[in-house]
Amino acid sequence: MLVGMRKLLWVVGALAVVLVVVLAAPFVYKAARGGDDTAPTVIDVEAADAAATDLDGTWVVVPGEPPNGTVAGYTVDEMLRGEPVTVVGTTNKVSGEAVIAEGVLETGRFEVDMGGLSTDIGARDEMARSADILDVAGHPVSTLEVADPVDLGAVPDDGTTATVPMQVNLTVKGTTVRTPVEVTVLRSGGQIIASGAIPVTWTDLGVEPPSLGFVTVAPNGTVDFRVALEKR
Structure with missing residues (x-):
C-alpha cells in the first residue's frame, strides 16, 4: 500500500513539474532573449535643473548623462517563432547641431551612424545592416532635419518639459520623407x-521589412531619438 502511494505521489509530482515547465516556457524564452526594450524617447525630469543660459545660439549634440543621454534608433513589432516581440534598436553615435535666434529654432540637422545600431540579438543586427534591409554599407548615415522654423517660446526654463510640434525631413537609406513629429x-x-x-x-x-518564416516584421514602426545639446 505504501509503495503504491509513493508511486502515485511521484507520478503526481512529475506531472506538476511538467505542467510548470510548459506554462513557464514562453516566459523563460522571453527572458532568455532579453525581453522587450523601451524606446529612447523618455526624458527624465527628476534631476533636472532650471535653465542656466538663454535659448539663442548654436547648440551642438553632446553625449549627455544618463538617464537623458543622446541616443537614436528604431522601434518595431515582430512575430518571432509565434511570439509577439517589440524590438528596439539604438545607437549613441549621433552628431549634429541646431541654431536658435530670438527664441526660434531656425535650423537643426542631426546625423546617425547606422553601423552602430544594435538590439539584444546580434544575428538580427547583422540582417538589419544587410543590403536587403538598411544597406548600411551603401547608406552609412541617416539624417533628421528640421523642415520649418519652430517657435520655442513655450519651452519653460524651470526644469520642466514642453511638447513642441515640428515638421522634419527624415532620410534613411537615401530616401527622404517629410513628416510631423511631437518633440x-x-x-x-x-x-x-x-x-x-x-x-x-x-x-x-525604401526599407522592406523581412518575412523569413520564423520571423515577420510589422510594416510600421517608429524612428526614435533623444538628443542632448550644449551651446557652442
Missing part, C-alpha cells in the same frame, strides 16, 4: 534635451 523639449542647466518618436511606414523609406 518633448527640456531646458536643464546648460543643456537642451529633445526627444521624439516619428511614426513611419518602412517601405516609404
